[in-house]
Amino acid sequence: xxxxxxxxxxxxxxxxxxxxxxxxxxxxxxxxxxxxxxxxxxxxxxxxxxxxxxxxxxxxxxxxxxxxxxxxxxxxxxxxxxxxxxxxxxxxxxxxxxxxxxxxxxxxxxxxxxxxxxxxxxxxxxxxxxxxxxxxxxxx
Numbered sequence: 404x405x406x407x408x409x410x411x412x413x414x415x416x417x418x419x420x421x422x423x424x425x426x427x428x429x430x431x432x433x434x435x436x437x438x439x440x441x442x443x444x445x446x447x448x449x450x451x452x453x454x455x456x457x458x459x460x461x462x463x464x465x466x467x468x469x470x471x472x473x474x475x476x477x478x479x480x481x482x483x484x485x486x487x488x489x490x491x492x493x494x495x496x497x498x499x500x501x502x503x504x505x506x507x508x509x510x511x512x513x514x515x516x517x518x519x520x521x522x523x524x525x526x527x528x529x530x531x532x533x534x535x536x537x538x539x540x541x542x543x
Contacts, residue, residue, distance in 0.1 A: 438482040438494035440518050442502045445485055450500065456481060464488060486518040497522035502530035507537040 439456065441448035445466060454461060460479030469475055482494065499518040504511045515538075519526055530538070 436482065436494045437480075437496045437498065438484065438489060438492075438521060439498045439500060440484055440486050440489050440521065441500060442486055442514060442518060444487075448485070448501055450483060453483075454479075456483075486514050486521075489521055490517055493521050493523050495522070495524040496527070497525070498527045498529065500529040502528055502534050504534055504537070507534075507541055 439450065439461065441450050445451040445464075450456075450461075451466065454477065459481050460477075461481055461483040462477060462479030463483040465475045465477050467475055482489075486499070497518065499515075502515070519528075
């Protein structure tokens with residue numbers, strides 16, 4: 404499933420991701436663990452400032468560290484991380500959100516590959532029209 408979020412994904416990533424999450428619940432798919440992965444990192448994601456998507460608490464890195472230097476995490480129902488922080492992990496359902504880029508290059512390809520291969524059962528991508536057009540153009 405690809406949810407096209409419009410020209411500027413950064414502004415609508417939260418609503419697009421919430422819409423995709425509601426779609427999963429509507430389909431009654433039984434996913435015990437859902438990961439919401441931001442494509443462009445914590446600093447450029449509007450999602451990193453949120454504690455909830457709809458009525459669902461987000462679990463993930465809080466952006467700071469405790470007195471021993473260990474990362475601090477908040478509890479929640481949905482894992483929210485960046486693509487690279489989630490590398491090496493997987494979830495039955497992954498919502499890859501905030502996918503927007505000006506140029507489809509090797510770095511973008513690798514980031515898409517890492518994000519997409521985290522899903523073991525279902526992948527949902529929230530991307531801009533611009534990114535979708537470039538991705539479709541690259542398909543054989």
